[in-house]
Amino acid sequence: MAIRGQLLTMAIGFAFTAAFLRSAVCFNPPPQHDALDVLPPTNYLGSISPQQVHISLVGKDKMRIMWITQHASPATVEYDTSAGTYGYSATGSTYSYEYLMYKSGEIHDVVIGPLEPNTVYYYRCGSNSSREFSFKTPPVQLPITFAVAGDLGQTRWTKSTLQHISRSGYDVMLLPGDLSYADFNQPLWDSFGRLVEPLSSQRPWMVTQGNHEIEKIPVIHAHPFTSYNARWHMPFEESGSNYNLYYSFEVAGVHVIMLGSYTSFEAGSDQYKWLEADLAKVSRERTPWLLVLVHAPWYNSNTAHQGDYEGEGMRKAMEKLLFDARVDIVFAGHVHAYERFTRIYEGQANACGPVHITIGDGGNREGLCRRYLDPQPQISVFREASFGRGQFQVVNATHALWSWHRNDDDETVRADMVWLSSLASDPACNRM
Numbered sequence: 001m002a003i004r005g006q007l008l009t010m011a012i013g014f015a016f017t018a019a020f021l022r023s024a025v026c027f028n029p030p031p032q033h034d035a036l037d038v039l040p041p042t043n044y045l046g047s048i049s050p051q052q053v054h055i056s057l058v059g060k061d062k063m064r065i066m067w068i069t070q071h072a073s074p075a076t077v078e079y080d081t082s083a084g085t086y087g088y089s090a091t092g093s094t095y096s097y098e099y100l101m102y103k104s105g106e107i108h109d110v111v112i113g114p115l116e117p118n119t120v121y122y123y124r125c126g127s128n129s130s131r132e133f134s135f136k137t138p139p140v141q142l143p144i145t146f147a148v149a150g151d152l153g154q155t156r157w158t159k160s161t162l163q164h165i166s167r168s169g170y171d172v173m174l175l176p177g178d179l180s181y182a183d184f185n186q187p188l189w190d191s192f193g194r195l196v197e198p199l200s201s202q203r204p205w206m207v208t209q210g211n212h213e214i215e216k217i218p219v220i221h222a223h224p225f226t227s228y229n230a231r232w233h234m235p236f237e238e239s240g241s242n243y244n245l246y247y248s249f250e251v252a253g254v255h256v257i258m259l260g261s262y263t264s265f266e267a268g269s270d271q272y273k274w275l276e277a278d279l280a281k282v283s284r285e286r287t288p289w290l291l292v293l294v295h296a297p298w299y300n301s302n303t304a305h306q307g308d309y310e311g312e313g314m315r316k317a318m319e320k321l322l323f324d325a326r327v328d329i330v331f332a333g334h335v336h337a338y339e340r341f342t343r344i345y346e347g348q349a350n351a352c353g354p355v356h357i358t359i360g361d362g363g364n365r366e367g368l369c370r371r372y373l374d375p376q377p378q379i380s381v382f383r384e385a386s387f388g389r390g391q392f393q394v395v396n397a398t399h400a401l402w403s404w405h406r407n408d409d410d411e412t413v414r415a416d417m418v419w420l421s422s423l424a425s426d427p428a429c430n431r432m
């Protein structure tokens with residue numbers, strides 16, 4: 001029965017995925033010798049053994065721990081600063097969801113803290129001693145290093161991206177949407193959780209949603225983002241948002257805003273009003289750097305996703321808010337390639353506008369988007385269709401180093417890099 005149900009789910013999902021892919025100009029299957037290598041769901045390690053562990057920042061000194069067990073288990077995290085000793089504990093909640101014939105495992109959600117900054121904590125989930133995990137909290141002051149990669153999926157390319165990120169010495173991961181590419185086939189959310197766990201259990205992963213997270217099927221499953229919202233609870237409540245699809249957080253002198261490309265963003269929408277209110281709360285003395293992440297890029301010289309409403313419509317609705325607030329960088333995904341623009345406002349180079357960066361080259365099964373508009377627009381500084389990941393090293397209140405690294409290169413190679421000055425430190429732009 002379970003197998004029949006899974007086959008039915010896959011068949012329905014495949015039909016919708018096929019329809020979806022037909023409209024996705026980015027689809028570019030790899031050659032035969034580079035066959036896709038999606039990890040199959042593996043057996044559970046044990047019915048109450050924690051798996052798919054990932055952590056995310058909550059407020060200024062707390063961490064959310066999420067994990068899944070096959071059967072009921074306490075939603076308790078025990079932790080301390082020495083391995084094997086658990087002097088502190090916290091209890092949270094457990095829930096599950098159903099999607100067609102699929103029923104998720106027990107999804108546990110626990111917030112722990114207060115925690116010391118820049119400190120390694122050891123923890124175990126559900127009082128289960130079979131697995132001990134550890135994470136490092138980010139620093140409370142600059143410098144801080146972010147890893148940035150979107151459109152991850154679960155292929156050999158993804159694995160390569162994760163290996164590079166793992167060795168990069170980052171503090172916080174920023175993911176601008178499109179995580180598992182489960183595309184209705186729910187067990188692939190589980191295999192994605194297992195694939196990223198070695199990283200996501202050790203450093204906070206802060207994500208926003210992409211189109212592959214929607215998973216809405218008219219009539220059959222009309223509610224969007226069921227799996228994403230259940231599995232990747234981000235700290236939206238703490239930033240005054242009423243929806244997991246957009247939120248903000250602050251860490252070590254950086255204010256990060258995660259926007260939702262696939263929920264209403266027009267003037268007057270809840271997201272628009274929340275963004276206005278959140279920007280009004282930003283203090284450039286407390287957080288001299290201001291970053292925004294979206295999924296669909298607002299600027300893009302790849303032929304893929306040209307003029308999509310989620311990108312262009314959102315730009316028209318929200319660009320002035322970001323420009324007036326002197327946002328430093330807008331990161332996007334969606335286009336499976338890398339592109340860095342100069343500082344822009346309303347399509348023109350503008351020294352007080354944000355730098356726009358597309359970093360949707362994490363390595364999913366759809367392959368790379370290789371075709372670009374010709375000639376290259378003057379506002380596009382660097383563009384290349386290779387798998388890779390970005391690194392944003394904020395050195396101090398005024399200077400930061402952005403670099404892009406191809407997976408095919410040696411780790412020390414920076415295929416693209418630029419030193420950026422914060423707009424808050426530029427007297428010509430600073431009017432906060």
Ligand SMILES: [Fe+2]
Nearest residue numbers: 178210211334
């Ligand atoms: Fe996408």
